[in-house]
Amino acid sequence: MKDDNFLRENNARHLWHPMGHPGDLQKHAPTIITKGEGAHLIDIDGHKAVDAVGGLWCVNLGYSNDTVKEAIASQLYDLPYCSAFGGTTHDKAIEASYAVREFFDADGMSRVFFTSGGSDAVESALRLARQYHKLRGEAGRTKFLSLKKGYHGTHIGGASVNGNNRFRINYEPLLPGCFHIPSPYTYRNPFNETDPAKLAQLIANALEDEIAFQGPGTIAAFIMEPIQGAGGVIVPHETLMPMLAEICQRNGILVISDEVITGFGRTGDWSGARHWGVKPDMMTCAKGITSAYFPVGALLVNDKLAEVFENSGAAGSIFHGYTYSAHPVGAAAVTACLSETLRLDTRANAGPRGTQLFEGVKALAEKYDIIGDVRGGHGLMTGIEIVSDRAAKTPMDNDTMKRIHEAAYQAGALVRLGANNILMSPPLVITEAEVNTILSALDAGFAAA
Ligand SMILES: Cc1ncc(COP(=O)(O)O)c(C=O)c1O
The missing domain is CATH 3.40.640.10 (Type I PLP-dependent aspartate aminotransferase-like (Major domain))
Structure with missing residues (x-):
């Protein structure tokens, strides 16, 4: 097993990441995740965040299913x-x-x-x-x-x-x-x-x-x-x-x-x-x-x-x-x-947790007018469209989107960006408390923007 310094030095140097710019990723290295636990990811610095993306809309059972x-x-x-x-x-x-x-x-x-x-x-x-x-x-x-x-x-x-x-x-x-x-x-x-x-x-x-x-x-x-x-x-x-x-x-x-x-x-x-x-x-x-x-x-x-x-x-x-x-x-x-x-019966949890996330984000939209549109309400997938001008629906710039992403991560939730959208599809086994963590992390992200 190579040490942490080796991992940091070689991050994105030899690996071309899917859906990423190889040059940019060498300058702004991606977060190195080393462990998954339940609905959480833990990075190389030991920082723990709820995985609001569920891997890539996929880790439905969370990271700890022994069966x-x-x-x-x-x-x-x-x-x-x-x-x-x-x-x-x-x-x-x-x-x-x-x-x-x-x-x-x-x-x-x-x-x-x-x-x-x-x-x-x-x-x-x-x-x-x-x-x-x-x-x-x-x-x-x-x-x-x-x-x-x-x-x-x-x-x-x-x-x-x-x-x-x-x-x-x-x-x-x-x-x-x-x-x-x-x-x-x-x-x-x-x-x-x-x-x-x-x-x-x-x-x-x-x-x-x-x-x-x-x-x-x-x-x-x-x-x-x-x-x-x-x-x-x-x-x-x-x-x-x-x-x-x-x-x-x-x-x-x-x-x-x-x-x-x-x-x-x-x-x-x-x-x-x-x-x-x-x-x-x-x-x-x-x-x-x-x-x-x-x-x-x-x-x-x-x-x-x-x-x-x-x-x-x-x-x-x-x-x-x-x-x-x-x-x-x-x-x-x-x-x-x-x-x-x-x-x-993961579908049974998707409904109430999805509603909690969707309603929670709609409440945040009352507080932050950079939230242009909130989409979801059918199971556990929520999209938030971020704009710099609500009336003109001007898509938010990339740097601000990255700032939201980083602040939300530091506050305890990993979200995903797709252009000026924040995309969320957490593990279907997520708990009520973990959805609340996502919501407070998003609040911190929007505040930072
Ligand atoms: C609806 C849909 N179809 C196809 C794909 C492609 O799947 P994969 O990335 O496993 O090749 C994706 C991936 O996100 C998807 O969302």
């Missing part, structure tokens, strides 16, 4: 790797696929395809959506539709359906045939519509228009997050997802619910689609599937897709997959994590 840790440790001794390609499988893959399918049975999901993470799950969904239409004799259905401000990972397919310029612009040209409709972002939208129900209707109209313009027979799938996470915790009106799903289904377009954040209790339901009363054709998930104790993602499909793939000839073969699909250690983590998620 998941033991399942992973013992699997490493039994069978650290086994391929799931073609002719071999293993006990843990069979158990994990059973557990995941059961978990999403109420969403109509019937088959599971494991991946190494969320981006891989999205990529799998887009590819298999195209293959599904080919198998049905509609090879012309190749395009994808999605929402602006959506985030669907970092592969070329995912980036192409992403609705945020930041994640696209450096990597263009992206996949052709991807089109975006407006986001249910009431705070800023091209219609200047602040009523969520009316905005939902306008977005539904925009989807109908885009489908008519493209030609329904050219579109393979529509992908959306039930609540947009990385885009700033954008909560749609309850009518939006059902309306969009109905339009797609009427036009033969597959509905992919991207549940990478919203799956496994984050919204107060086991899936975001279930929260809005929608049965999608495909679901993508990751993060909470292992509470991030091991990198795993999954694509789930309903009976409609399963029947087409399973009853096709040679063309039904899936020539797509990852070396680590159904990795035994990951699969052991999935089964243990899902059984702990059910035992602890």
Whole structure:
């Protein structure tokens, strides 16, 4: 084990961090975290903070779940790797696929395809959506539709359906045939519509228009997050997802619910689609599937897709997959994590703790007029949009955002910045007292700004 000086000297020197500027990070070194405990992180200086980000919307069970840790440790001794390609499988893959399918049975999901993470799950969904239409004799259905401000990972397919310029612009040209409709972002939208129900209707109209313009027979799938996470915790009106799903289904377009954040209790339901009363054709998930104790993602499909793939000839073969699909250690983590998620009934805690956080931040908005918009109220995810001028809605500058972040951290909570938004998704096992710590740390952060 290297000493602390070694760690500080080499921080960000050899490691290019995801979603970071390599040069900036060498000048302003990232915080070195050395331990996780319950809902807390502890850094190299021994400073302890509530993890208001839950890792990256993922450590749903907190950092101290021994059942998941033991399942992973013992699997490493039994069978650290086994391929799931073609002719071999293993006990843990069979158990994990059973557990995941059961978990999403109420969403109509019937088959599971494991991946190494969320981006891989999205990529799998887009590819298999195209293959599904080919198998049905509609090879012309190749395009994808999605929402602006959506985030669907970092592969070329995912980036192409992403609705945020930041994640696209450096990597263009992206996949052709991807089109975006407006986001249910009431705070800023091209219609200047602040009523969520009316905005939902306008977005539904925009989807109908885009489908008519493209030609329904050219579109393979529509992908959306039930609540947009990385885009700033954008909560749609309850009518939006059902309306969009109905339009797609009427036009033969597959509905992919991207549940990478919203799956496994984050919204107060086991899936975001279930929260809005929608049965999608495909679901993508990751993060909470292992509470991030091991990198795993999954694509789930309903009976409609399963029947087409399973009853096709040679063309039904899936020539797509990852070396680590159904990795035994990951699969052991999935089964243990899902059984702990059910035992602890984490969705039941997400509701009241989410309301506490949301209402607490709304109270802070009375005190600080740099808070432009507060979003959440559906489970344990809250977004705060920070502005320098409330009337003009001018996005706050980066330096001030960093000052808020640092002051909140020193006062006991790690939050996440996404442009001029503060994004929060703490572990679903968080306590009332820990949510209060987040709120007082935010208070200190805003005071510092
Ligand atoms: C909705 C959504 N989809 C896909 C992804 C990509 O997942 P990963 O980072 O595991 O590749 C994310 C990541 O945050 C996400 O929020």
